[in-house]
Amino acid sequence: MRPMSTGTYTQLLDLACGAFLLAAVVVLWRRELVAIVRTFALQGIALAAIPLLIGLHEQRWGLIAVATGIGALRAGLLPYLMRRALAALTPSGGEEHHYEEDVSEARETQPLVNVAASLLTAAALTLLAYAVARPLVALNPGPAARALPVGLAVVLIGLFVLATRRRALAQVVGFLLLDNGITATAFLAASGVPLIVELGVSFDVLLAVLVLQILTTRMRTAFGTTDIDDLRELHD
Amino acid sequence: MSGTGLTAVAAQIVVVISGAPLLAGWMRQVRARMEGRAGAGVLQPWRDTRKLLRKEPITPIGTGPAFRTAPALLVATTAVVAALVPLLSTTTPVSAHADLILVVALLALGTVALALAGLDSGTAFGGMGASREMTVAALVEPTILVAVFAFSIPAGSTNLAAIVAGAVREPSRLASPAGLLATAALAVAVLAETGRIPVDNPATHLELTMVHEAMVLEYSGPDLALVELGAQMRLTVLLGLLASLFAPWGIATDASWPALAVALAAFVVKVAVLGAVLAAAEVFWAKVRLFRVPELLAGSFLLALLAVTSSYFLSGE
Amino acid sequence: MPTSPSSLGTTASALILAVPIAVPLATGATYAAIRRYAPTDWLSLVSPAAILASGVVLAHAMPGGGAVNAYGGVLRADAVTVWMLLVVGAVAAVACAAGPAYLAHERATGHATQGTARAYHLLVHAFLGAMCAAVLAGNLGVLWVAIEATTIVTAFLVGHRRTRASVEAAWKYVVICSAGIALAFLGIVLLYYAARAAGIPEATALDWPTLVAHADRLDPAVTRLGIALLILGFGAKAGLVPLHAWLPDAHSQAPAPVSALMSGVLLAVSFAAVLRGKVIADAALGPGYAQTLLSLAALLTLALAAALLLGQRDYKRMLAYSSMEHMSLIALGAAIGTPLARAAVLLHIAGHGLAKTVAFCSSGHILHLRRTTRIGRVRGLLARAPGLGAAFGLAVVALLGFPPFSLFASELGIVRAGFTAGLGWLTALALLLVLTAFAALALRTTRMLLGPLPLAPGTPAVPVRLGPAAGLPLAVGLLACAALGVSAGPLTDLLTAATTILGGH
Structure with missing residues (x-):
């Protein structure tokens, strides 16, 4: 296989990063958790494309294998887990209709910050990410390092989702956005962390999502809702 | 040079003015066919215009010059934009003035004129429509500015002709994240600016939802014909601009007659395809609630901003 | 970095470094695997014994500033590691010894079945294994993975009751800690x-000694960002402001022995990661940067803890806020950074671990006795249960920093170092806040301990005795804390060596 030309590589890498950032923004935009999870899966594909492109460009087969793993985890397994948790939370109104049962479990109806303001905040966060990332870009100028602010912007947007969304599953997506952003930063900055660390991190993230999924079910049992605002038992 | 250039400008104006009602008719026809109706035919808007032009103009009592001049102003500004924007050729005598900011300002002038007319009519609907239109415009204008600005960074100029000419030379610019994001943002902005679904429904007269129609309720006869023509021209020009920015292939970059002919054909095809896509999409979309419109527009503004940042930073300037 | 060869061979060092991780995991697996004849709860003491033993062997194997590497630098032990291993082992010994009494009571009241007891043992031992892995990690990435693993493992221990309060605590715990730790990972990525x-x-770019040795070559701007994220992220897990909100909830909802482990060592283990980061920062950026960040975090945490201690009505939350207070003192000591302060920090980690373990374990017994965590409902504890009251009271006295307990020596060390290092104002402000916390803690504890036994008609006035199974671990923990306060004894060399390593020399 011949290495990709630098021009094409830069184009495709920028495209993958653009799609990656766009997916984070769309997560902020949508209210239906199903759509949010689908967007998250698409972001996983964009994320996997980054190491794939770097691997193809630098002809590093290990990186291509890592990309496959990342894609399988972020675009396959994690969205599948989320979809299953969502299905468990929203009983399909088949045999028995509960009129009083609201469909709000499947929607982020009232985020702490409304969607228009969230989107404008995301714009500000992106600019902040570019400002913060300036020394990072300056350290090793190249197509990958120039895209570094995208990773940081997704980290900030993930934190923002985590802080302002009230559905438990939306918070999980926020955490995963944060994690995707960090993974993208790692690939763009240094072609990824060493394999053992990457494996450990992926495994930890998978377990964390499993734990959060179980806790969501328990929360639904204990509180009757997955609205984080209803968690008011513990305070001083 | 100047012969073909002048012809190109004239052709742009003529094509937009004569083609705008046809585009509206074409879109209605596509929509009708998709909904299983026979449709009134592509020429129906022209027939409507002819009928309206024959009628006697009536101005409501108590309206002032704002009401009377608005239709003419709307059509005039749009015609100037049609002359400036590189729809057929990038080398016209006026292309040096086709500045992005000027174009957006001219479009805004038309919008403001119509909103003032709505206020001037003194009716409740007119005022309501004007206020809604201004709300939308306040979010749309910056989006258009920022989105086209994203295209202008690689070109190094805010001149639309230069941007389009650069994109013809270097098509890879369009597939960059900046290009895609800016196109998406611009598409939403165009929908909002021209009052299409999901922002506004051009076919409704329901007081809860109408925006554009509420402002022009009091117009009749030739004035109404002008307002309708102005709205159709805006749609045509903006779709044409979108096509020129995102799919600039076929536009004449030199001053030769065959190139101009090709450009004309390409322009008609591109706008017809865009119109058909838009009409088909409108069949499946619902209008969003007015309260959700700012969300949509804030989203498109964000896309435009992301386009600028990525175009600025990723290109390594 | 002076690496004097240790007296261990390659195989032996690989073995001895694996023991503190493998033995707890094996013990947990044993509990999980054997279903028919459930092993006795006392089997859980195997893990702390193994951790302590490996700590002692390592301490003897590398006198001075040596280090033992294994598995290509993934696991590594130096004096700081050994010190932390000994602390983890000692605290785990007390907490694991308190486990059988806790489980016996849970079984007696019908809260625990065979299955939940099995899950408890499995998770506690996995927790111990993960903490030892974090302590022994020579690679910042592996350190991160191990610390995140502790969050995952303890989530179900925090939420074991499945009540609204415990589900809420578990959710906050996992979300805040995972997000905070994720920021630390971003910091590691930037480093x-x-x-690179x-x-x-690539192979050694995350190894701590390599980073310290080549710190002067790291780009200052990137390192600054990375270190700030590292301190923020691992600070979250160590209970430092601003990502501290999980701590009082999780510590008050977990089973008492687990609270003891979390408060006693988990906070310190994550803070050890901060200490490692500070060494890199000092070498790369000069001492000012990490000092500013740490002292800011320390003062804010201290102010918050003192304010919330003032109005506290729940004794488990009171202990949790006291942990935040002590972690901020440790952070302050780290910020001061003179040799005296560094030694005091390490001593404080050990003393606080032991005292807080005793306090949490006895608070578990108080909860069993009184069935409430409200301070106002626990009156006359000394009259009702003299042994338990004495243990709890002495533990709080230790936490207040009275001699002979080691916290007295370490707090004195931190304060003296602060004044001599020219951070007088900072230290004075911290002292003022500590005094507030002191008053609040002392007041609430005396309210719990003293007072006559509220004699309801029909209740026998016989004081409740604490059995040897419950009492002995508490007594041993207090004795160890006091002994450490009198003299570091055979640990003196280790403490000196660890202090030197944290100084970056």
Whole structure:
């Protein structure tokens, strides 16, 4: 296989990063958790494309294998887990209709910050990410390092989702956005962390999502809702 | 040079003015066919215009010059934009003035004129429509500015002709994240600016939802014909601009007659395809609630901003 | 970095470094695997014994500033590691010894079945294994993975009751800690980036000693960002402001022995990661940067803890806020950073671990006795249960910093170091806040301990006795804390060596 030309590589890498950032923004935009999870899966594909492109460009087969793993985890397994948790939370109104049962479990109806303001905040966060990332870009100028602010912007947007969304599953997506952003930063900055660390991190993230999924079910049992605002038992 | 250039400008104006009602008719026809109706035919808007032009103009009592001049102003500004924007050729005598900011300002002038007319009519609907239109415009204008600005960074100029000419030379610019994001943002902005679904429904007269129609309720006869023509021209020009920015292939970059002919054909095809896509999409979309419109527009503004940042930073300037 | 060869061979060092991780995991697996004849709860003491034993062997194997590497630098032990291992082992010994009494009571009241007891043992031992892995990690990435693993493992221990309060605590715990720790990972990624850009090869670019040795070559701007994220992220897990909100909830909802482990060592283990980061920061950026960040975090945490201690009505939350207070003192000591302060920090980690373990374990017994965590409902504890009251009271006295307990020596060390290092105002402000916390803690505890037995008609006035199974671990923990306060004894050399390593020399 011949290495990709630098021009094409830069184009495709920028495209993958653009799609990656766009997916984070769309997560902020949508209210239906199903759509949010689908967007998250698409972001996983964009994320996997980054190491794939770097691997193809630098002809590093290990990186291509890592990309496959990342894609399988972020675009396959994690969205599948989320979809299953969502299905468990929203009983399909088949045999028995509960009129009083609201469909709000499947929607982020009232985020702490409304969607228009969230989107404008995301714009500000992106600019902040570019400002913060300036020394990072300056350290090793190249197509990958120039895209570094995208990773940081997704980290900030993930934190923002985590802080302002009230559905438990939306918070999980926020955490995963944060994690995707960090993974993208790692690939763009240094072609990824060493394999053992990457494996450990992926495994930890998978377990964390499993734990959060179980806790969501328990929360639904204990509180009757997955609205984080209803968690008011513990305070001083 | 100047012969073909002048012809190109004239052709742009003529094509937009004569083609705008046809585009509206074409879109209605596509929509009708998709909904299983026979449709009134592509020429129906022209027939409507002819009928309206024959009628006697009536101005409501108590309206002032704002009401009377608005239709003419709307059509005039749009015609100037049609002359400036590189729809057929990038080398016209006026292309040096086709500045992005000027174009957006001219479009805004038309919008403001119509909103003032709505206020001037003194009716409740007119005022309501004007206020809604201004709300939308306040979010749309910056989006258009920022989105086209994203295209202008690689070109190094805010001149639309230069941007389009650069994109013809270097098509890879369009597939960059900046290009895609800016196109998406611009598409939403165009929908909002021209009052299409999901922002506004051009076919409704329901007081809860109408925006554009509420402002022009009091117009009749030739004035109404002008307002309708102005709205159709805006749609045509903006779709044409979108096509020129995102799919600039076929536009004449030199001053030769065959190139101009090709450009004309390409322009008609591109706008017809865009119109058909838009009409088909409108069949499946619902209008969003007015309260959700700012969300949509804030989203498109964000896309435009992301386009600028990525175009600025990723290109390594 | 002076690495005097240790007296261990390659195989022996690989073995001895694996023991503190493998033995707890094996013990947990044993509990999980054997279903028919459930092993006795006392089997859980195997893990702390193994941790302590390996700590002692390592301490003897490398006198001075040596280090033992294994598995290509993934696991590594130096004096700081050994010190932390000994602390983890000692605290785990007390907490695991308190486990059988806790489980016996849970079984007696019908809260625990065979299955939940099995899950408890499995998770506690996995927790111990993960903490030891974090302590022994020579690679910042592996350190991160191990610390995140502790969050995952303890989530179900925090939420074991499945009540509204415990589900809420578990949710907050996992979300805040995972997000905070994720920021630390971003910091690690940035450090890795700076290291790669400085020409350090991929395999060793995350190894702590390599980073320290080549710190002067790291790009300052990137390192600054990375260190700030590292301190923020691992600070979250150590209970430092601003990501501290999980701590009082999780510590008050977990089973008492687990609260003891979390408060006693988990906070310190994550703070050890901060200490490692500070060594890199000091070498790369000069001492001012990390000092500013740490002292800011310390003062804010201290102010918050003192304010919330003032109005506290729940004794488990009171202990949790006291942990935040002590962690902020440790952070302050780290910020001061003179040799005296560093030694005091390490001593404080040990003393606080032991005292807080005793306090949490006895608070578990109080909860069993009184069935409430409200301070106002626990009156006359000394009259009702003299042994338990004495243990709890002495533990709080230790936490207040009275001699002979080691916290007295370490707090004195931190304060003296602060004044001599020219951070007088900072230290004075911290002292003022500590005094507030002191008053609040002392007041609430006396309210719990003293007072006559509220004699309801029909209740026998016989004081409740604490059995040897419950009492002995508490007594041993207090004795150890006091002994450490009198003299570091055979640990003196280790403490000196660890202090030197944290100084970056």
